[in-house]
Amino acid sequence: MTTTQERRAGARPIARRSWLGAARPVVALTAAVAAGTLFVLTRLVGGLSEGAIDDLQRLATELGTSASPHLATALGVVATVLFGILIAIIGSQVVLGDAEAETSVKTALGLIATLSLLALAPAMTVAMIAAVGSPELRGALLVSVPVFVALGALVVVIHTIEPGDDPTLLRIAERERRQAGERLDRLARLPGTGTGQAVAVTSAVLAVITLLVAAIAQVVDGGRAVPDPSTAVRALVIAVVFLAAVVSVLIAVDAELKVEASPVRTANAAGYLLAAAGLYGLGITTAGAVSGPVGLGMAGAGLALVLLTLRVLQEARAVRDGRVTAADAWWNGGPVVRAGTGTARRAAQRTADAAQGRAEQLRLRLAERTPAPEAEAPATAPHAAVPDAPEVAEPAPGLRRRLRRAIAALVDEG
Structure with a gap:
């Protein structure tokens, strides 16, 4: 059974980017789609004259009324996609052979998250215009607008995440620092x-x-x-x-x-x-x-x-x-x-x-995280050498003869 320590050891660290840098493109693109939707609507009704504003309100009400029943479903689909991308990035479910390739894939997932949010911008723009003259749609906006803002915040969170293992993130950081230095030299x-x-x-x-x-x-x-x-x-x-x-x-x-x-x-x-x-x-x-x-x-x-x-x-x-x-x-x-x-x-x-x-x-x-090198043990033999027992010198040949004679004499006397 996998322990908590093992799961933590297998998880990849996650770095964070600047919130402002991640939010600026998302806000700009969403505003661009909303402004483009308004421009198309105003062109369809012939400008923003007094009579055309009423025509714009009627057109937006018709579009908003028909789109509102499907807006909740669209919000749910986009929320599912965004949470799936967030889980895939944070949970390190994108596994490739190269760590930098994994980071590129996760960047592409962030682009998909942005496009998913932008797909809702025209419908939200029309619904907000329609709610001005339709009390029935105002209650729906109390739910859809906060959810849309929350999804936008989730997209920004996805763009602030920079996943990867520490060596990969270190290489990316050093490369970014080097490239930024080159830009500064060029712009100086x-x-x-x-x-x-x-x-x-x-x-x-x-x-x-x-x-x-x-x-x-x-x-x-x-x-x-x-x-x-x-x-x-x-x-x-x-x-x-x-x-x-x-x-x-x-x-x-x-x-x-x-x-x-x-x-x-x-x-x-x-x-x-x-x-x-x-x-x-x-x-x-x-x-x-x-x-x-x-x-x-x-x-x-x-x-x-x-x-x-x-x-x-x-x-x-x-x-x-x-x-x-x-x-x-x-x-x-x-x-x-x-x-x-x-x-x-x-x-x-x-x-x-x-x-x-x-x-x-x-x-x-x-x-x-890198263990310190162990101190070298003193150069000794694996087993301590036991000193040999002192050798007993063998007696000389003449001494042996004298001993045998003495022993034989004792035997005869006995």
Whole structure:
């Protein structure tokens, strides 16, 4: 019968990653899917005008009513999948010949967990919109929304787990520290700035482009639909908010792709770009519902954002290839590129520090588990040598003759 000590001895240790680093891609991808769902719904009803909002509510109510009976089943299926993945990772049920290959498989399981959660995001978005005008659906949300949030937290927990035995984790930590050091050396030659400054400068330039395009549209239209100043200001504020959000996402994309184009980082960057597209589409629709010319101006600024995105991708590839480019002007991606460099540098430093700390802990743990070499015994024979008994010297031949004669004489006398 297996004892508790034996089970513990056979279990593999589990390291933990940063909660923030694990939660950021999950939240960004979920927000991207939700924003994409909203954008598709608004396109189906023709925008966010007063009449279209009612149409959107009716469409969402119809979709939410039909999806709610199946939402509980879907939540149960996803929960079963996530718990199965968690048990497989923690219980070391993924057994391959190579420890690093096992870690790669467990990373793929984490991706499956994320996709399972994202599959529920459209239905949850529609159900929440439908619950605004349908009292029958509000009670279902009291159950489904907390369960969805709990499943999201479970996905984050899965991404924070880094399973493997101590030697494998030590090799991974040392490799991460070495790679982070190489990234720092590569990024040390590039100028880097803070994110806030880049977002403010780039958003201001894009806002100016938005106003110019809106003014040109008014001139072409003959000034027949000039909005009042308060409406234009409100629409411009909405536009600036969405522009700042998209610029922040572009900085994150630059930071992800500047250091390396691994599958995980490429997937993260793709998720960020999808989130940016969904957010910007929603921004155009929202600002356009308040003021049509400002919405049209945002569409014109969107072309500048596309060019800026292409520049960010080009500069990130140049840095990965070891080519240093000067990005000083705005149209050359200057503020966004420099902010991406600063973000990537800070992320690489955090990765190097975390990997160094994990490596030191693993070395200490390995040293504690490795038995100390036994002290050598003194060089002695396996059995103590017993001294031989002193040999009795045999008597000389003449002495033997004299003894025999003496004995014979005694016998004769007797």
